[in-house]
Each structure stands twice: as C-alpha cells, then as structure tokens.
Amino acid sequence: MDERGPAYPSQEFKNQVWLIVRQIPAGQVASYGQIAAFIPPSPGMVPAFFQAFKARWAGSAMADCPEDVPWQRVINSQGMISPRPGAQNQRRLLEAEGVVFDAKQRVDLKRYGWAGPSPAWLAANGFPKRS
DNA sequence: GTTGTGACATCGC
DNA sequence: CGCGATGCCACAA
Numbered sequence: 001m002d003e004r005g006p007a008y009p010s011q012e013f014k015n016q017v018w019l020i021v022r023q024i025p026a027g028q029v030a031s032y033g034q035i036a037a038f039i040p041p042s043p044g045m046v047p048a049f050f051q052a053f054k055a056r057w058a059g060s061a062m063a064d065c066p067e068d069v070p071w072q073r074v075i076n077s078q079g080m081i082s083p084r085p086g087a088q089n090q091r092r093l094l095e096a097e098g099v100v101f102d103a104k105q106r107v108d109l110k111r112y113g114w115a116g117p118s119p120a121w122l123a124a125n126g127f128p129k130r131s
Numbered sequence: 132g133t134t135g136t137g138a139c140a141t142c143g144c
Numbered sequence: 145c146g147c148g149a150t151g152c153c154a155c156a157a
Contacts, residue, residue, distance in 0.1 A: 017132045032139060053153055054141085059138040060154080089135075090138090104146090 013039065014061035019125065021065070023117045027098040029107055030114040031077040032058040038116060040128050073097075073114070079107040098118040 016039045024030055036054035041047055059082070062071045072093040081087045091101060099112050119129065 036139095049153080055139040056137070056153075057139095062138050065138095070148075071138080076138080077140060084138055088136090 012042075013063065016127075017061040018065055018069045020117060021062075021069050021071065021074055024070055024114050026070070026073075028114040029073050029075050029079075029094065029099060029109070029112050030116070031055075031079075031080065031109075032062075032074060033077055034114075034116065035074060038122065038127055063115065075107065079109045079113075080105055090102055116128050 003061075017035055018034050020038055021030075026111055033055040036058040039054065041050035041054075055077075060075075062074055065071050072090045076082050081090050091105070094107070095101065101107060117127075122129070
C-alpha cells in the first residue's frame with residue numbers, strides 16, 4: 001500500500017490472532033507472544049522486526065476483538081493479567097473456568113499454559129508449520 | 132506534522 | 145525470583 005513495504009499486520013493479522021485465540025480451550029491460557037508466534041510475518045516483512053512487535057500487535061488485536069473471542073484466556077508471558085480496567089473481571093472469568101491464581105495474581109503456566117493448536121488445525125487453516 | 136502511549140517481551144540489577 | 149528500565153511499531157489526539 002505504501003512504499004515502505006507490503007501490507008502491515010492490521011486487519012489480517014488481527015483475524016489470525018482471533019482465529020487462534022478461539023481455539024484455546026476453557027481452563028487454559030496462552031501468552032500474547034505465543035499466539036502471535038503461530039502467525040507468519042507478512043510477505044517481505046523483516047522477520048526480526050515482526051518478531052519484536054508481534055506480541056504488541058496481538059495485544060492490540062485483543063483490544064478490538066469480537067465478543068465470541070475468549071480474550072480472557074490470553075495473558076502476558078509472566079502469567080499475569082496485564083494491568084488495565086477490567087483485569088479483575090478477566091481474573092474472575094478465568095477462575096470460573098478453573099484457572100487458579102496464586103497470591104501474586106499469577107497463573108502457573110506449567111499447568112494451565114496452552115500448548116497451542118494441533119498441527120492438523122494449523123494446516124487446515126492455512127498456517128505454515130512452525131519451525 | 133508532532134507527541135504520547137500501548138491487553139508485550141526481555142535484559143539487567 | 146522480583147521489580148525497573150528499555151526497545152520499538154502503529155495509531156489516535
């Protein structure tokens with residue numbers, strides 16, 4: 001669209017993020033970076049660049065997600081709910097699904113962390129195999 | 132056109 | 145292991 005390069009991860013990127021987030025089963029959580037890791041950079045985009053910002057873009061996508069997206073299951077890499085109005089509500093939703101928070105408001109990713117969509121699902125939805 | 136900020140991740144102390 | 149500082153793009157005001 002502009003001379004700087006190919007399409008930026010805008011709407012298309014968000015759609016992919018939402019698509020993956022919908023696959024997270026109840027009672028499990030995934031980090032923004034992890035979700036974004038399944039999405040390939042736009043053709044021509046510098047990989048390192050994408051790598052550095054995909055997580056933020058993923059978060060940005062959640063801020064504008066449809067209501068059928070279980071956004072509450074996406075938290076940061078520290079296993080904590082990113083501070084923002086509504087965080088309390090998010091925690092409540094997760095606890096209702098069986099996710100347990102420790103005294104530091106953190107989730108044990110070892111236990112509740114989502115392994116990601118199955119290879120079959122990824123392939124069926126046009127995602128490249130994760131290297 | 133410029134300025135400020137973000138639903139992150141990572142590195143350093 | 146925990147808190148603070150840093151990087152860096154896109155987007156809204």
